[in-house]
Amino acid sequence: MPDCLPPLDAPTRPRHALPPLTCDSHCHIFGPADVFPYAAQRSYTPPDAPFEKLRALHRHLGVARAVIVQAACHGADHSALLDAIARSEGCYRGVGLLGADATDAQIEALHAGGIRAARFNFVAHLGKPPTPEVFDRLVRQVAAFGWHVCLHVDGPALTALLPTLRGLPVPFVVDHMGRVRADDGLDQPAFQGLLRLAEVEQAWVKVSGIDRISLGKRPYAESLPFVAALVDAMPDRVLWGTDWPHPNVAGDMPDDGELVDQFFKAVPDAAARQRILVDNPARLYGF
Numbered sequence: 285m286p287d288c289l290p291p292l293d294a295p296t297r298p299r300h301a302l303p304p305l306t307c308d309s310h311c312h313i314f315g316p317a318d319v320f321p322y323a324a325q326r327s328y329t330p331p332d333a334p335f336e337k338l339r340a341l342h343r344h345l346g347v348a349r350a351v352i353v354q355a356a357c358h359g360a361d362h363s364a365l366l367d368a369i370a371r372s373e374g375c376y377r378g379v380g381l382l383g384a385d386a387t388d389a390q391i392e393a394l395h396a397g398g399i400r401a402a403r404f405n406f407v408a409h410l411g412k413p414p415t416p417e418v419f420d421r422l423v424r425q426v427a428a429f430g431w432h433v434c435l436h437v438d439g440p441a442l443t444a445l446l447p448t449l450r451g452l453p454v455p456f457v458v459d460h461m462g463r464v465r466a467d468d469g470l471d472q473p474a475f476q477g478l479l480r481l482a483e484v485e486q487a488w489v490k491v492s493g494i495d496r497i498s499l500g501k502r503p504y505a506e507s508l509p510f511v512a513a514l515v516d517a518m519p520d521r522v523l524w525g526t527d528w529p530h531p532n533v534a535g536d537m538p539d540d541g542e543l544v545d546q547f548f549k550a551v552p553d554a555a556a557r558q559r560i561l562v563d564n565p566a567r568l569y570g571f
Contacts, residue, residue: 286331289537291341291529296541298345300548303558307349307565310459310492310525313338313368314355320367323359330357333529335368341528345544349571353403353434353459354381355531362394369398377569379403379434384418388425395429400569402426406437406445407463413441416448427454432488432568438463439474446477455486455568457523460493461514466506467499470513482518488568489514491560492525494546500535503542511550515560522560523568 315322315332322329342350350372354365360383369376378399382391402422406413414422423433432455437445442462449456464475481487491514494507515522524547526540551557565571 286329288328288330288531289533290331291333292537292539295341295344295539298541298544298548300545302346302544303562305348305566305571306346306561307351307523307569307571308342308345308347308526308528309351309523309565309569310353310490311338311350311528312353312355312531313364314357314529314531315364320358320361320364322357323361326357326359328357328532330355330529330531334364335371338368338528339372341526341540345526345540348375349565350376351379351400351525351565351569352376353379356381356405357531359383360386362397362399365399366394366397377571381405382422382426384414384422386422386425388428391425391429391431395431400430401432401434401457403434403436403459406435406441423452423454432456434459436460436463439465439468439472443474443477446481449481449487450484452486455488457488457490457568459490460496460527461489461491461507461510463493464497464510466497466510470509475510475513479513479517482521487518488521488523488564489518490523490525491515491547491550492523492527494543495530495533495535495538496527498535502536502539503546504538505546508546508550511547515551515556519556519559520564523565524560 314330379401491511494504498504
């Protein structure tokens, strides 16, 4: 039985029109479990959120492209993700999850299927993080394929990880603004460390998951200054995403149309929105 809430059945239509070729740079698909079973050793069981529902949401919002991030509940079995990329007719790319024993041949097969990055989880509820030795080896492996890495990390872990990130030999993306706590303020050490990544040419940040850093009540207004600060610091290396279907949400279930409008509120400059929604993901993911 699912232990996560499903996304909203009928999200609002955004008041603002997204620019052509907008990319949702962080979303997921789940199942359907009868076709793509969930991993036996998983930390959560979501309700099905298959390709068809993701595609319908993107049409509703005005999103043309997307980057689907492999869900932890599917483990290292990328069948659902590869199927979605293939069915997207060139509109979707993927971010994979690699097991500690991943081989070059396996990574090559994922690359052929449209996956362009590997994600590493450093948040406690998704299990043990990779050891430094495994992390270093996998980063070297994916570098040979021109991949980058995505880091799912929260505020305290982010502070400890920052020195390692600065020395990575590949581009890296910090998901969900490092999952800092908005109520700790813009001056908190973790967020200031994140802002200082503007000095690192390889560093990117996703201004996704505004619900995850907020107090959990829509419309998550307390998160918007964090979005604005990151956009101001590194506008050419910021990405935006919905995080649909919002697994393991602790507060209000996000309304994806409202998330679009909140992004417009945080980023009022049209040129900056064009870079974040279109140009930056096209450059990083090869659209």
